Amino acid sequence: MNEAKSNFTSRRILLASPYIVWVAGFTILPLIIIIHYAFTDAGGAFTFSNLGLIFSPIHLKAVMFSLEIAISSTVACILLSYPMVMAMRHLGLGKRTFSLFILILPMWMNFILRILAWQMILSNNGILNMILSWFSIAPLKIANTGTSIMIGVVYDYLPYMMLPIYTAIMDINEDLIEAARDLGAGSLTIFLKIILPLSLPGLLSGIVMVFVPSMTSFVISDILGGGKLQLIGNVIEQEFTTANNWHAGSGLSVALMIFVLISMAFTTKEHKEGRESVIW
Amino acid sequence: MSNIILKMDSISKSFDGKAILSDFDLEIRRNEFVTLLGPSGCGKSTILRIIGGFVRPDKGRVLFEGKDITALPPEKRNVNTVFQKYSLFPHMNVEENIAFGLKLKKKSPEYIRDKVQYALNLVNLEGYEKRDTLSLSGGQQQRVAIARAIVNEPELLLLDEPLGALDLKLRHGMQRELIKIKQEVGITFLYVTHDQEEALMMSDRIIVMNKGIIQQAGDSKSIYDEPQNAFVADFIGESNIIGALMVKDLLVRIQGVDIPCVDTGFGENVPVDVVIRPEDIEIVPENMGYINGRVMSVIFKGAYYEIKVQSEDFSWQVQSVNPAPVGEMVGMTVLPDNIQIMHKPASEDEEVVKDE
Structure with missing residues (x-):
């Protein structure tokens, strides 16, 4: 009987085989190749020097800039998400679904297209400055700055922050809020003592989903940074394409991967301590 | 000081155009155990929610110790509620749940510790301070909810079918304990239930309601022996x-x-x-x-x-x-x-x- 059961399970696994082939071919194999390049030099000998490249001043500067963009974008996403979700909490079901739809709508458009649109809005003689000029306000020099990159990152990743927070907050029973009010809690206390702690699992999922991709992004900075501002993603991209140095590119990739894994280890540890994790 | 702690003065409330209460009057005396008894939908929970401050009446006034509190939000009222679904904070342990109200009142840590101990004693949960609320049984959770409400020493405790989710045996035990708690803390209890046996056993005064109207009010014996109408x-x-x-x-x-x-x-x-x-x-x-x-x-x-x-x-x-x-x-x-x-x-x- 046990045998029959394991037989059944193994046949079930067959259903996943297309995905397994996909993952093996396009995730695991490239990863092995990257790791191979990362730990070898041009002659094929084993080395740590590619990994060590991350500590060279120019690369370290790119890492710090990436970190600055990723952290500030993540914080901006959090600060935008909570008030929005709190406002949605009190909407009727119909209005709430509609706001959620509006929120997700930009995700239906191509990512590059969205960034290009932002380029047109933010460029020195773009739409934003045109509108400002109607009110006789001096043009803003946002194009090709860190701010411009940050706007793009926030715009792109905001839904990934808002959706898990939304799920977590909508799960909070209104009874708990009433119980807290009954015990004398005002709005601020309710947010800090009840809503924030109970939405922590959603917040952590959001942080992971915004911080990691913005830390490693390079297309947004390419387009909105005007190619002058280098994120670590841009550096890696150029090592592969322009410099054609796969060893350096792979080394930096692996170093970045290790860095991201370490920073995420803190969040996932917290995550396990949370009562329930919100995965969507 | 007047003996009337709470007075509802011609309260009306409708939901979606359906009148739940119209010109409803109610007086509750200090230190009374009053039960609102009636079938579901008779308006008894709405009355409790109006007193708690969660529902604003369309018309009428709520007077608490002679003061008009109709417009006061729940957090400003000296009234606490024991909810039917316990509504314990899942991210806090037993002690933190009970201390929640006292911390907001900025009481000293020593005072809070003593009060929490006292409340846990009262509900027979000594030694449960650090327990996770989700690991407790339904009966224990309800005890924590009662403790959480009474540590604040409200003038009036509202209980919204607090034993409704418990099984029969547990419910009987809790009924006796509630009477004991009531006698010990000397707080006025306003209890809502649809269980007539529960009402007869615990109350000083029962208010039988149907369709938003008081059918009869009196002590258990007079309600049972001399019903005034078929309902x-x-x-x-x-x-x-x-x-x-x-x-x-x-x-x-x-x-x-x-x-x-x-x-x-x-x-x-x-x-x-x-x-x-x-x-x-x-x-x-x-x-x-x-x-x-x-x-x-x-x-x-x-x-x-x-x-x-x-x-x-x-x-x-x-x-x-x-x-x-x-x-x-x-x-x-x-x-x-x-x-x-x-x-x-x-x-x-x-x-x-x-x-x-």
Whole structure:
């Protein structure tokens, strides 16, 4: 009987085989190749020097800039998400679904297209400055700055922050809020003592989903940074394409991967301590 | 200081155009255990939520110790609620849950520690301070919810069917404990339930409600023994309710038989409703009682037999310690004291609630 059961399970696994082939071919194999390049030099000998490249001043500067963009974008996403979700909490079901739809709508458009649109809005003689000029306000020099990159990152990743927070907050029973009010809690206390702690699992999922991709992004900075501002993603991209140095590119990739894994280890540890994790 | 702690003054409230309460008045005296009793949808929970501050009445005033609190939000009221679904904070342990209100009041840590200990003692949960609330049983969670409310020493404690989710045995235990807690802390209790037995057992005063209207208010005994209309008689325990004719004072004609009773003042030859509790009917040999009937069924209920006796088109419910022979004709008798005469229902809310 046990045998029959394991037989059944193994046949079930067959259903996943297309995905397994996909993952093996396009995730695991490239990863092995990257790791191979990362730990070898041009002659094929084993080395740590590619990994060590991350500590060279120019690369370290790119890492710090990436970190600055990723952290500030993540914080901006959090600060935008909570008030929005709190406002949605009190909407009727119909209005709430509609706001959620509006929120997700930009995700239906191509990512590059969205960034290009932002380029047109933010460029020195773009739409934003045109509108400002109607009110006789001096043009803003946002194009090709860190701010411009940050706007793009926030715009792109905001839904990934808002959706898990939304799920977590909508799960909070209104009874708990009433119980807290009954015990004398005002709005601020309710947010800090009840809503924030109970939405922590959603917040952590959001942080992971915004911080990691913005830390490693390079297309947004390419387009909105005007190619002058280098994120670590841009550096890696150029090592592969322009410099054609796969060893350096792979080394930096692996170093970045290790860095991201370490920073995420803190969040996932917290995550396990949370009562329930919100995965969507 | 006035003895009236809370007064609801012609409160009206409708939801989606449906009137739940209209011109509702209620007074609660200090240190009373008052129960609002009624079927679901009778407006009893709405009353509690209006007093708690969660629902704003469309019209009318709520006076707490003489002050108008109608517009005051819940967090500003000196009233605490024990919710039906416990509503414990899942991210806090037992101690943090109980201390929540006191911390907001900025009490000293020593004061909070003492109070939490006192409250845990009161609800028999010593040593549970650090326990995760989700690891507790339903009964224990409800105790924590009670402790969390009473540590704040509210003038008035609102309890919204707090035992509704517990099983029967646990519920009986908690009922006794609630009475004990009430006596010890000396807080006024306003209790909402649809369980008549619970209401009869615990309350100083019961307010029976139907369709937003108070049907009868009084102590347990008067509510049970002297229901004022068919709704109350039916809702409070098992009863035989039958149409009858009040021939004159002290004499009522039931199923064509003149039976002495103790009621007066209804007039002569007036149609009335009569309530007789099943335990007040005595089964005697045929033709020895007032009314004869055929025994249709006998069910053993543990402490008594539940007997159904068919007489003409009415099925009498009788509770007796002795069984009766099924299918045989028997007589039934009742003491004058145990016949309760009521006026015919004057409005829909006074009628018996039909099972659907």
